[in-house]
Amino acid sequence: MSLPDHVPPAAEEQPEKPGQESGEKLKRDNQNFVDDEQLHLAAAYVSDAQYNRNIQFETSPKAIRFYKLYNHWSTQGVTYFFILVDLFLGLFEDPAVYLLPLWVTSTVEFICLLMFTVRLLHFSKVTPTKVFWKDAKNICVIVSILLTLVDMIVYLVLIENGYPAVRWSRVLRPLFCVNFTESRQLRRAFRNIRNTLPEITYVFVLFLFSVAVFSLMALKLFAKRKLTTGEGAPYFSNYLDVLFNLYVLVTTANSPDVMMPAYEVSWAYSIFFIVFIIVNTYVFMSLFLAVVYNDYKKHLKNEVRKLVYMKHRKMIEAFNILKTKNGTEFAVLDSHWRQLVKLVAPEIPSSHRELLWRVLDDEQKGFIGKESFIRLADLLNIQIVQMKERVHPLEKCMPNMYNSAVSQFICRTVKHQGFRYTYDVIIVINAIFIGGDETNPLISKAEWVFLSLYLIEILLKLYAHEPRAFFARFQFWNWFDTIIIVAALLGTIVNTALKSSGGYSSQQILDIVFILRVLRLIRIIDSFQRFRILLNTLVNLIPTMLTYAGLLVVVYYIFAIVGMEAFKGRIHFYGANSSDPAAKYCGNPALKGSQFAALRYCKNNFNNLLSSFILLIELTVVNQWHALATGFVKVTHLTARIFFVIFHIVVVIILINIFIAFVLEAFFVEYSLSRSAVETAVEKKIQELGMGDCADRPAGNLVEVMETNENDLGNIDDTDLKSRLRFRIASIRYKTVDALLQHMFEGELKPEDEIPTLEEIDNLSPDDFPPKPHTFDNVI
């Protein structure tokens, strides 16, 4: 990051140091004046800190405007869009799901490359030139763009002249996805993996040695016996064959088949295989998980520490810009702070902003110190929902009717526990009907009854509760219910209309309607506190899980492109009920009589991006991967063997273990923490100001919570804030594991700790942590 020239990096450490430069002096002289440019610069720093961006930007007013544009959701969205277009191009290029002419795909790809170039140029305007050229990400993108261009031209020329050609640069496409600054999380996950690799390598070599030794033993034991496998092939007849079979056995994919021929001869030989599985599958694979997990934790901790330091440093930069001298200390005045927040987060309503200020300026002094100021970045990340105690619209329009005894009775009934239980029973009964045969007229009529019942439920709830509260952003189950029911209603109506009009019934619509009907049943989970907690834990894991999904997609894409070039057209699928004799052996004579053909695996091929992805997922699940692999081995020999083994090592042994390590870690974090310190502070303040809800209740119960609080309406005595306002923290459901980790690490950072400089932060190593005494608690 290029610091503004007039603020030396350590300025905040020696505020009294004489000889400060002119800009600094100017500000100090005009203590209460902060100009627009300075505000925008500070806002850029705060915004970076809020979103954990690690970008070094120029501090000229023009560069900051450019930087704001660079981070704007619209430019980011455009970049994402073109990355996706570039990736999806694979569907329309030979071998294609739907083949588009070469000029179309080439033009689209060229436009994508152009957009990437524009984006990169934009970035180069924002960041100092030196920093730009030092960054491996930018170099990588430039090289990828150039290589792709060269490859496109060569390919077009060759194809036009009738030569065979390979579009190898398609392998580079996922690099755009990883290397644009937007994909910080993805890049972090990759960096974690790269850092973990050296440690894994040792275990992996030892594991390979173990498999090799066992293979030698198996060769000596079984080769001379001339046994045959179930398919009639010679059993364990040469070393490479044994090695491959035993490697497959580690994945358990050919257990117990690989053992049977030997076991049939004598039970004693089964001991060999059992020992092999215990040593290599259970012990070594657990060891892999342990090593991956251990290293993952170590590097994650380091990454999080870097993030936290970076955030603090950016906030200190912002503080130094806005600070005014206040007695012997520097502070930020509330007026500057308000202008800053308006710039950083214009979407925050003023009441909410006042709340944040009150949290930071606990003693109502009108200014805040550095430590309080730093907390702003976290405060902005907390989703505070402002709940206006709104009057029901019906009550507004016709108060007499809505407040009548009958109406009030309905409201009470709907809010009663019994109402929920009644609908739980209805859901269970519905499940039984769904299981029945839908061509039965009784059941298809019952479906209408159930749909009406659910619709009535929603309408009643809307009658009893204020609609905007009912459809608030964090009311997951209300949204879920409504969407499912309305969609099912529409689907059923469309389907019935189609049927009655022409006797035609769309299978797709029916399928969707069926799925929607079954999904309705999920709602019953919400009625059990215990399950709701588990489900919330799972829901909380989703955002970070998506990072890993992105990582997998990148890896899959590369393997899919390579696989398509290597295996396209080798295996054909002739349709589900083809009578073509070639369908029996997937159109490739090499597969005649093979297990691959016998298992009807012909559709598992690399003939387009879609089936490649599905095949790779099947390989990730591992089971039968040897059957799939040997099918391709029969067609392309060594290429396939290498391809499938490398895929297994990369995806199953490394990536899936890291995924499991992540889920374990995330679960432990979720399990051991309920809320962070910052959130607690905000909540305390909300409660102090008497604007709180009973926030310990899960968000799903909001409607009831509002009801119980109706009596306290008049108690708000803080005149600064409008009455009839309620706040609650909505982030319990949405906070990510990353955020949690950061909050935790901040708890460890003492405020007087010196924040390292930017270069130091970049070079922090996971082994730098001060050695802790080995106590029971940090090991167990």
Next chain:
Amino acid sequence: MSLPDHVPPAAEEQPEKPGQESGEKLKRDNQNFVDDEQLHLAAAYVSDAQYNRNIQFETSPKAIRFYKLYNHWSTQGVTYFFILVDLFLGLFEDPAVYLLPLWVTSTVEFICLLMFTVRLLHFSKVTPTKVFWKDAKNICVIVSILLTLVDMIVYLVLIENGYPAVRWSRVLRPLFCVNFTESRQLRRAFRNIRNTLPEITYVFVLFLFSVAVFSLMALKLFAKRKLTTGEGAPYFSNYLDVLFNLYVLVTTANSPDVMMPAYEVSWAYSIFFIVFIIVNTYVFMSLFLAVVYNDYKKHLKNEVRKLVYMKHRKMIEAFNILKTKNGTEFAVLDSHWRQLVKLVAPEIPSSHRELLWRVLDDEQKGFIGKESFIRLADLLNIQIVQMKERVHPLEKCMPNMYNSAVSQFICRTVKHQGFRYTYDVIIVINAIFIGGDETNPLISKAEWVFLSLYLIEILLKLYAHEPRAFFARFQFWNWFDTIIIVAALLGTIVNTALKSSGGYSSQQILDIVFILRVLRLIRIIDSFQRFRILLNTLVNLIPTMLTYAGLLVVVYYIFAIVGMEAFKGRIHFYGANSSDPAAKYCGNPALKGSQFAALRYCKNNFNNLLSSFILLIELTVVNQWHALATGFVKVTHLTARIFFVIFHIVVVIILINIFIAFVLEAFFVEYSLSRSAVETAVEKKIQELGMGDCADRPAGNLVEVMETNENDLGNIDDTDLKSRLRFRIASIRYKTVDALLQHMFEGELKPEDEIPTLEEIDNLSPDDFPPKPHTFDNVI
């Protein structure tokens, strides 16, 4: 534990309290006198503390003699022997591997029961009657013995009269294995599992709900399409069928086969299966592991805490018996201490005992306080190896020759790094020869060359190093080498002799010789520091892993007995190359054309204990378990389905996850700790006394270590101890994870902490731990 009546439990807390009872007074009056009975009582307490026994024993002199006998290795060994005999009886009872007459097995079982009764009677003499009848273990054993007796009589009577009968009480046999006091570790593992179950149940119910909902969806989507599976059966035609298939899919055993019929119709249906696998296999199974791991840690921590408290309490009891007043404080005199250690560990040589005393009595005061005394239990558990700097026997016999220039050159050569590297190269070359065809005369001759080379290596090493040091207990690789080479030599000689005498060659001997040859290659690992560390970690895990193996054997045994009663004789194996037409369908017409028969799985049956165990191990590995299960389902319908699913839940979902949790935990502990505090103290003392080796080097390098230390021989200035003595801690290799955990927790227990009373210890709950602040370190 019954405390001696004259020592109130909290006596050590208030040593000045007046009105102590008569026995206590007597001891205080005769301060320096501790009689034999008291010593024996104290020794019993210390021995309990050393071995973490949690037994309450009577304190009368007779009971203590009985107790010593009860804990003697011979009586324990006899008990283990009869437990094993009882378990192995299953091999000889119908359905048997080798059928013995009913009267033989009945008699043997009766003898076993008799021995168990004797053991229990012995225990009842040792422990107070009240405690004995309160202990669930004892009740369980008594009930098991009685039930087994009744069952045996009923069975014999029925069989004699020609009625069919089932020996159901065989299921109880593993209970003896678990409930005898010797199997503390096993019982603890079971207790841990039992405590973890409630938490697992919630996740499991949610998981089942998820599978049920997905099944309903699959039924709605696919039932009406009338698809067929690869075997031609209807695809997803009824709910139970779908449920079973999708449950199997969670284990991935039928992936991707179960998807193929739908995938062939449309790629969109593959999304259903992919979502299913992500949700149920990856997320839920990781969640299982996380919950199991989390709870396992929690309960393990509690168990370890109980153990540590119990140990402290026992040591305090011993201290109270031996203490004498010393000024205002109580202490134990060195003379009493020596007598005590002689009683507790008679095998410890006196020099070693002196070392331990010096560790405890750091300032050479001649007495030790309570805190030092408590450490004795841990000190006794550290394996200290006393290494006498012995003169090589050849040097003794013919010093001139051994010290000659040639002889010294040989010694130096053997001890040189190059010597080891030479042999590493030889091993690699040997590996290539082993891979070759052994009927080739060149290769079979080369084998003799390699054998001689290895033999020469061992002889040279024995020449260069002192033989007793070479074959010390902890010299793992030396033992390994010698045993492998000598065995291979013997095997090869016997085989050659047999061959040349009558042309007959025993396949068994050849198999063993081949395995030995390959095992030789493993030694190359020892040449790489990095791999040696990994290997040591694995070796350290073995002792506790055996606990889990024991646990699995118990569970397998129960399932095997039930399986044999349910499925014996239903599936037959006709030999490897039988021409009997029934061999094609395993002798059961229900299996005609089934996948089970096609895969040649006939030998996977419950026809005797041995094949039952192998089959259960195959089911644990999971792959193809649905093929095995459906084979048995075709034969016995619902029984088999229930049996196989329950087995999968118990063994794969619960036990294997606990096993992985254990390996992870053990690895982290091994990874984060090198040695415990007590060991460090002992080592410091050894170094202080100048009797140490460079103990940081791994034990495998001992021979070199001794060489480098030869120059310091004259430096020992402590006249109390004989010169030419060396100690080193040998337990790095052998210490268990349990021991590590205890040491770590002891670091947290402050010495002034009040040790809870025995009843409090028993009732400690894992949630009792004082809440810790949520810092980064105890979560990450």
